[in-house]
Every structure is written in structure tokens, then in C-alpha cells.
Amino acid sequence: MAEPPSRRVPAPVRHLAWIADITLAVLTLVFFVAVALATGVRNPWDGTIPLALLLGALLLVRRRWPMTVLLLSIGGIFAYHLTGHWPPAGWIWPAAVAYFTASTTPRVRWVAAIGLAQLAYSAVDARWIVDRNLTRYLIHVVGEGLLLAILIAAGLTYAAAMRWRERLRETDSRARAAEERLRVSHEVHDVIAHTLAVVGVQLNVAADALEEDPAAAAAALRLAKDVRNRAMADLRSLIAVLRDGPGDTAAQPDLASLGALISEARAAGLEVTLDEHGDPAAVPAIPAIAVYRVVQESIANTLKHADARKAEVTINYAPRSVTVEITDDGRSVPAGAEVIEGHGLAGMRERVSALGGVLTAGPVPGGFAVRADIPVAGSTA
Template sequence: MAGAPPRPEPAPVRRLTTITDVALAAGTLVFFVAVAQATGVHSRSQGLTPLGPWQGTIQLGLFLGALLLVRRRWPMTVLLLSVCGMFAYHALAGILSPAGWIWPVAVAYFTAATTPRVRWAAAVGVAQLVHSAIDARVILDKNLIRYVIHVAGEGLLLAALIAAGLTYAAATRRRERMREMDGRARAAEERPRVSHEVHDAVAHTLAVVGVQLNVAADALDEGDPAAAATALRLAKDVRNRAMADLRSLNTTLREDSGGTAPHPDLAGLGTLVADARAAGLEVTLDERGDPAAVPAMPAIAVYESSRSRSPTRSSTRTRAGPR
């Protein structure tokens, strides 16, 4: 059975998601620029000359923040672009900053860790961590303890982000399973009631139809065809209403709403003919008798047979009951 398509999120949830992403983007920009300037940004190519915030720092902060706006749709792409931005910031611009490598892209790592590609996210993080350790070798020459704290801190932060993402993903899957189990339990509780309604509807229909058939038989015996025709029409109306009620009740008994539509029968021939004519075919539909009087299986067979035929000229004839 095909799974049901995911339901769209309610409008309040979508608004909260948008507000959260915008807040994270703005926070990343402000926090990254503040920490980078507080710890000192220097240019390697200019003899460790201090650089202002507009000499690469704000630009990178804007880039990292803008990527977070689409992190839910393309988590791995956002992570890779964020890491590439960090590499470009430190390498291509010749910038030396002890502001860190992992934490500026912390949100991207967390988001990627919630996806099935968490191993790729971890591999990217390890590669970035190794490059961070190599890039910070200048600190190693001056202060070994600071270098160890820098590398260990980056490693612990990466591990914490991956673990947090995995935990969040597991909790989300658990909530979804619980909701699914609750839905199945409610459906299971509902089925007995619906089954009773189906039984009552069938019993009532058979009783009414049986009475009207007896009335029609007695009327024919008494030589009153008008009364017999009236009784038969009433029996047919009751049968049609009962079929509609049974189709409605049947949707509740199904596990999902994706396959609750009744199988096409003679009632769908009109749509089938219209589609064929729209495609340029010359189709003739010749109906004789009452299609509602045709049993279900022959009606379905006629529909399927008509649908499978695709000549340049098709003639579909349906005969039901007396002419």
C-alpha cells in the first residue's frame, strides 16, 4: 500500500519556522562579527595588520546568515557552502582570526546531523577540524595550552552538534511514530461502530427493497403495472442511496484516504469518452437500459475493457436490463 503524502504544516507552524530561521540568520551575522572583531582579525599578507569588520568579516557573516534561510530545504548544500565560505575567508583573503572554525557554522552542522546523511556531515566536520588545527599552528608556537584548548574546544563543539542533531532526529521520529500509533488506535476503535452502521444500512436496504419487490410482484399479479413500476422505482432509489452511504462509510474503514475512491464502473464511461475525444479520437457511446442495474463486476470489466482500447474509431456499447 502506498504511503500517504505528507500533510502540509499549519500556517502558525510555518510562520514560527520562518521567524526561527530569520532569527538564527541574524544571530549568526551579529555574533560572528562581534566575536571576530573582539578576538582580532589580521591580514597575513600585510604583516598581521588589523582589519576592520568590512574587510571580509561582515561579508562572510551575511553569507552564512543568508544560507540559514534555506537550511531546511537543502541542509547538506548549506553545510558545504558554509564550510567553503569559512575556507575562503581564512585562505583566499589571507585572514588570520582566532574566532574559530566550527561554531560559525554550528546551525548548519546541527541541521545536517538531523538528516540521514549525518555521516557525511561528520566527515565534513572532521576535515574542517583538521584544517583548523593546521591553520592555528601559529598559536602553537606561542602558547601550547591555548592551542590545545582551541583544537579540543572545536572538536567537542563538533561532537556536541552532531549528537544534538541525532537526538533531535530520533525524538522527531519517535513523536511521529506515537502520532501514527494514536491514529491507528483511534481508527481501530472507530471500525466496530462503522461496521455496525454498515450492517444496519445493508439490513435496512434489503428490507425496504424486499418489501417493494413484494409490492411489485403483488401489483403485477393484480394486473396493476403502474403500481409495480412505482414500487420498482422506489426500490431502485433506495438501492442507489444505500450504495452512496456504503461508499462514504467505506472511507472510514480504510487505513488511509489515498485509496478510498470507488473503482471506476459504467458511471465513469462518460469521463472516459470525453478524455478520448479530447485526445482526438472519434468515439461513439451507445447506452441501452439502466447502467445502475448492471452488477458491479461486469460494470468494472466493461470500463476496463473500454479503457484498454485505443483505435482511431471506437464504439462502446453498454446493455443493461431490458430494452
């Protein structure tokens, strides 16, 4: 009746479980012998101590073979009785820990059946008490039955609590996985949107200059190819996050990559200026990636939708926050009209909000502006 081995648990948990089992084994040994002596046993080495040693030793393997431990414990108690010894103070309690442990398994019905059989035997075996003291007999039988019910109920409750805790861990794990997938989807959108914007502009340049200026067309195609290659590397890095082996995951672009981003935008025909104030090295990794993605998505939107000639990127690195603002001179939203947010703006807003920041986007005199205030105090790299 060996139970299937349980799933591997961390070493500290196993050590604590082993200490608990040793403690229960010692308490069983001491308590059984103490009760036997208190109930009139004169020679504890004649059966009492050997049985106590057996019951205690079995508890050391109760987690691995709970049903086997229960049956051997009951068998030892019966053997003790058949040799002419009366079980000290009852039949159920010497195997209390074994009953509890077995009740945490799916075989709880067998545990109840075994307990009822032992309880019935106890009631029959103690029938001689009826003629002498009926109250004592009832206390004996009812007490044994109540103890059995408490042990089984405690085992069921413990097993239910462990299942509930496992479900909570699984739910938390699924929630973290969903958050990670959402983050990766934002990253993929940002990479693809920026790449398509820059590549699209370069392809238009190449198409217009193909006949009149082949060299300019070739340069535009080379730039488009370089941007495409970097985007593919970013996408491979992001997809690697979803795999089991994170060893191949490359670092995500951050503030150090802003220069390359601005250069790509300038090569695409957009006059971009970058104005930074403060120390970017003091910004932790997660807010730094968010700043980069806000700039990247804003420039991509400018290239795709704004028909702009100029853009200004201003970043202020303060001790407790980073403020990034991107303005362009492209087509402005008519006064009073609502700004329709696509996936790009919505993704930026979610990214910034997840860090406790605020993002605003809307028309300004002469163009359009995106501003993000991202806190960095207490962030971890």
C-alpha cells in the first residue's frame, strides 16, 4: 500500500518536516510509556516500550507511506493486546498521528473504515466495563469515536488547505506569466512599429531616388536593412523571454541606445534633437527601458502619421523621477477634437502607469506632444 512519492520540495522545507517527524516520534514514545506507567504497568520493557518504539519509528516514514504506517501501527497495538496487555487509555490515540497523516491522502474512506473497525473492536473488547461502570464504558467508547472523528476531520482540513495553497501558487504563477506576456506584446509592438516606420521611409526614399540618384537609393536600402537586422535581434530576444531557457535573452535597449534611435530617425529624414538634463546613469533598468520605449513609439508615430519635419526629445533626470517629452511640428489635431489612441499610445500609457507614472498626449501649438513622468525612487535595476 505504498503511496506515490510526493513532488520534490525545497531542502529547508524537507529539513523542517524531518525535524517535525522526529519530534512526533519522541513524543509518541514518551507519552505512550508515561500513560502505561500511569495506568498501572509495572514492567514497561515487557511489551510497552517495544510497542512505543515501533509506533515512534513508524512516524519517521509516515509522509512516504501513510497507509502502511497506519496499518502497521494498528497491527502493533493488536499484537500488544493479544500478548495479554491492555492498551493504555484506549485503542485510537496511540495511532493518532498515523490516522491524521493517512486522512490527508485520497484514501480517507479507507482510513474511516479502518478506524470504525478498530472502534468497534474496542467497544466489544471493553464490554466487561458495562456491568461495573456504564458511565465509564460510554465515556470510553464515545471518547474514542470523538477522537477518531477529530483526527480524520483535521487531516481533511489540512489536505484541503494544502490544495488551496497550491492553487493560489498556480494562480499567482499564471498571473505573473500573463503580465510577462503582456509586457512582451508591448515590446514586440514597439519594435515592429518603429522598424516599419523607419524602413517604410527608407524604401520610399530608395524608390524616389532609384533612377536619379542610385547611390542615395542604395544608402537608403542599406539603412533599411540595418534597422531590419536590429529589429530581428530585438524580436529574438523578446521571444526568448517566453522560453524555458533565459540564457539566450539579450539585454533590452535602454538610455544608452537612445543615440542609435535618434540616428535612425534622422536618417529617415526627421530632424530630431535630443536634450538631456541630469544623470542618466542613476536611472534603474526598468524605468530606463520605459523611457526608451516612449521615445521610440513617439518617433515612430511621428514618422508614420504626423508628416512632420522636426521633433524634439527632452529628458530630465531628477533624483526621484524621469520626465520625457517628445514634440513635433506635424499635423495637429483640430481644436476640440478627441485624440484617438491606437495600440501605440495605449501601450505607452500602460507601460508608464505600471511604474506608477503618468503619460499625456495631445496637440500643442504648432504640432503634437507626448509627455511621460516616470518615478524612479525605490525602483530596482
